[in-house]
Amino acid sequence: MAQNLSGYHRALDLFEGLVAGVPRDGWDAPSPCARWTARDVAGHVTGGQHLVRALACGGPVPDVTADPARFVPGDVRAAWDAAREECAAALTPEALRRPVPVGALGELPLGDYLGGYVLEPLAHAWDLAVATGQPSRLDPGLVHHAFATAHLIAAPLRAAGHLAPALPVPRGADEQTRLLAFLGRASDGPADGRGSDGHATGRATDGHADARTYRA
Numbered sequence: 001m002a003q004n005l006s007g008y009h010r011a012l013d014l015f016e017g018l019v020a021g022v023p024r025d026g027w028d029a030p031s032p033c034a035r036w037t038a039r040d041v042a043g044h045v046t047g048g049q050h051l052v053r054a055l056a057c058g059g060p061v062p063d064v065t066a067d068p069a070r071f072v073p074g075d076v077r078a079a080w081d082a083a084r085e086e087c088a089a090a091l092t093p094e095a096l097r098r099p100v101p102v103g104a105l106g107e108l109p110l111g112d113y114l115g116g117y118v119l120e121p122l123a124h125a126w127d128l129a130v131a132t133g134q135p136s137r138l139d140p141g142l143v144h145h146a147f148a149t150a151h152l153i154a155a156p157l158r159a160a161g162h163l164a165p166a167l168p169v170p171r172g173a174d175e176q177t178r179l180l181a182f183l184g185r186a187s188d189g190p191a192d193g194r195g196s197d198g199h200a201t202g203r204a205t206d207g208h209a210d211a212r213t214y215r216a
Contacts, residue, residue: 005091008114011121011142012084015045018125019080022132027076031131032185033124034164036068038131042076043068045124049083052117055110056087056095065162103156116153119146123183136187138176147179154182 019042027039036044047064050071054061064071072079096111122142129136157163164184170177180187 004111005096005114007118007142007145010139011118011125011146014139014142015121015125015128016080016084018128018132018134019077021134022076022128026132029131032127036127038128039069039072039076041068041124041127041131042080043071045121046076046080046083047071048117048120049080049087052110052114053083053087053090055100055113056090056092056098058098103153105152115145116149118142119149119153122146123180123185126180126185126187140175143176143179147175147182150179150182 022038022042027037027042029038030036031038031041033041044064047062047068050062051064053059071083091110091114096109096114098110099107100110100113102108102113102116122138123146126136126138128134154163154166158165167181167184167186169181173181177187
């Protein structure tokens with residue numbers, strides 16, 4: 001089962017590396033997610049670890065979209081590390097077999113759900129990178145996998161107002177650019193996600209990949 005979660009762990013590792021790269025005064029920077037700062041993005045993904053832990057343990061699932069910064073008060077890296085460690089400890093073989101509701105897909109074992117969940121930390125890794133001026137080139141293998149998931153869950157997310165409309169795709173765009181455009185994110189700067197002045201380029205106009213909605 002651990003091998004099946006390799007993509008999930010790689011996506012978390014990618015996000016964690018970006019969290020570590022944010023300067024102390026960088027957490028108030030605006031992100032490509034409308035009305036969210038870099039801290040909000042980090043809080044949303046950190047809250048996602050609390051969400052996954054709740055699914056693993058059968059507990060109440062937190063709302064990770066309302067005031068997401070509450071999941072990372074003070075030291076963001078410390079809050080992330082604690083949440084990830086607690087979540088990892090909850091992912092026992094038994095927990096990974098636990099059925100969880102996944103909208104129109106019915107129920108899936110938690111381990112299978114986490115295969116699709118890769119989209120969540122991956123998309124927000126790009127958001128955090130762009131917000132804080134870090135390189136935003138994503139793992140191509142994870143992008144390919146996440147794009148398939150995005151096509152499955154986009155309609156209900158958009159219907160609920162949690163995902164921006166897809167944007168036009170430039171001719172000859174690579175798969176990362178096509179994924180970002182499908183998620184309503186304009187990747188119109190250099191390959192590292194920054195404009196010539198080092199600031200964020202392109203914003204998701206009204207949404208983000210919402211793990212809570214995906215679960216429901």
